[in-house]
Amino acid sequence: xxxxxxxxxxxxxxxxxxxxxxxxxxxxxxxxxxxxxxxxxxxxxxxxxxxxxxxxxxxxxxxxxxxxxxxxxxxxxxxxxxxxxxxxxxxxxxxxxxxxxxxxxxxxxxxxxxxxxxxxxxxxxxxxxxxxxxxxxxxxxxxxxxxxxxxxxxxxxxxxxxxxxxxxxxxxxxxxxxxxxxxxxxxxxxxxxxxxxxxxxxxxxxxxxxxxxxxxxxxxxxxxxxxxxxxxxxxxxxxxxxxxxxxxxxxxxxxxxxxxxxxxxxxxxxxxxxxxxxxxxxxxxxxxxxxxxxxxxxxxxxxxxxxxxxxxxxxxxxxxxxxxxxxxx
Numbered sequence: 001x002x003x004x005x006x007x008x009x010x011x012x013x014x015x016x017x018x019x020x021x022x023x024x025x026x027x028x029x030x031x032x033x034x035x036x037x038x039x040x041x042x043x044x045x046x047x048x049x050x051x052x053x054x055x056x057x058x059x060x061x062x063x064x065x066x067x068x069x070x071x072x073x074x075x076x077x078x079x080x081x082x083x084x085x086x087x088x089x090x091x092x093x094x095x096x097x098x099x100x101x102x103x104x105x106x107x108x109x110x111x112x113x114x115x116x117x118x119x120x121x122x123x124x125x126x127x128x129x130x131x132x133x134x135x136x137x138x139x140x141x142x143x144x145x146x147x148x149x150x151x152x153x154x155x156x157x158x159x160x161x162x163x164x165x166x167x168x169x170x171x172x173x174x175x176x177x178x179x180x181x182x183x184x185x186x187x188x189x190x191x192x193x194x195x196x197x198x199x200x201x202x203x204x205x206x207x208x209x210x211x212x213x214x215x216x217x218x219x220x221x222x223x224x225x226x227x228x229x230x231x232x233x234x235x236x237x238x239x240x241x242x243x244x245x246x247x248x249x250x251x252x253x254x255x256x257x258x259x260x261x262x263x264x265x266x267x268x269x270x271x272x273x274x275x276x277x278x279x280x281x282x283x284x285x286x287x288x289x290x291x292x293x294x295x296x297x298x299x300x301x302x303x304x305x306x307x308x309x310x311x312x313x314x315x316x317x318x319x320x321x322x323x324x325x326x327x328x329x
Contacts, residue, residue, distance in 0.1 A: 002026045003238070004071070004083045004125075006062050006090030006116065009033055011194050012131065012185070013089035014045035015231035017055065023235075026054045028083070030071060032061040036092060037195045038326045044319070045192055062090045062112035069115075072123045085127035085238045088116050094196050095135060095156045096279060102157035109161035110168070117172040127179045129237050130169050134186040134223070134249065134286050135159035144289040147184070147245045155283065166245070173243040181237040186249030186288045190227030190308060191315030198256065199224070199309070201328040202263050203316045206271045208324050216278040218257035221285040223249040226303035226311075236297040249288025250301045262306060266313040 003020060007013040008029030020027050029049060033042055049055050058074075060067045075083060092098075092108040113130060120128050136151040136159050154160040166182050173180045189199040205212045225248065233248040260271050293299045303311075316323055 001084040002028065002075070002082065004028045004030065004086045006030045006086070006088050008049065008057065009042035009046045010089055011045070011192065012188055012227060012230055012234070014049065015227050016087060016089065016234050017049050019231050019235055021049070021052050021054055024054070027056075028071065028075065029055060029057045030060045030062065030068065030090065033059055036094070040322060041192060041195060041326065062088070062115055063107045065115045065118070069119055072119050076123065082123065083125050085129065086116055086120055086125055087129040087234060087238060088113060089131045091131060093158070093194065095158050095282065098156050098158035098161070105157050105161040109158075110164045113165040114168055117168060117178070120178060121172065121176050127238055127240065128169065128172070129234065130165060130180070130182045131234070132162045132166050132182050132184045133159065134184050134247070134288065136163045136166070136184065137283070137286070139283045143285065144251070144287040145247065146289045147247055147292055155280070170243060179240050180243050181241050182245040183234060183237055184245065184247045185230055186223040186225050186247065186286055188227050188230050189224050189312060191312055193227065193312065195326045195328045199259065199263070199312055202260055202271065203313060204324065204326065204328055206263055206267050206269055207316060207320065209272070211272045211274055212260065213274055213276050214256060215276045215282065217275065218260070219255055220282070221253035221255050221287070223251065223253050223286045223288050224259065224305055224308070225250040225301060226308035229301040229303055233293060233297060233299045236299050241296060244292070244296060246293050246296060247288040247290055248293055248299070249286075249290055250305065251288055251290050252305065253285060253287045254305050259305075259309070262309045263313065266310055
């Protein structure tokens, strides 16, 4: 297969690319390498990919239709096989910053998805996978979150931009028969994770003796899911399914305070914690129902939160000489 993976320098996408390449697939990666967070993390993820013979990289922005179209045109003109699928992991992530600059989220997440859907239609790509988010579930959604729950009341521009992208995916399935899978990810963490995510922030703070700010009382829960589990599920979702929305989560919510305690145990060092007010864009708790993923994808998470935290801490300590200087938050 020849698979287009957008956002290939990103946290999840780089792991998807690595697993695809390990399986012998040909991967074309696209990323605009923006500075939403420190690009050193992105370059670290990209280094093993660009060294692989079956990987080709284009620096493009999916919200630029002409730029991303050139990737499809080059693939069609070349001797390589046409794209068998598009896995759209290119996005602007982060709930809190989306309140400050909602326009960039709409551009990347909604317009970018629309551009890719149009190109799939025009170039005959049969399969489309969209990375969405558990943030589309509102604060009053019954738990565990099921895919058919009401998602009409997103709490942030980020969640709203992803919900809009989901609706576009269904439209293209309905109008053009595009085989499409929407994946809702639940709090992904792991080695070389996003510096604006809690586990990276907490790891750096504990290791470097900085203060951790916890928004709320620390009893809020998240369905933390290890990145390799998410990558496996994403690849499994590239099979023909018609149209499906599927949760990928750990099915084991963990309190933020417990995560900090696990990090302290791994690092053998106590955290310095201060508490701030809850953020109105955050839901109190997330918990994924993963029955649909089990039935349709044969997927279950394999890495426990304890093992995942250990691997994440090991990565940070091995790369501490530069990771300690990464700006978080």
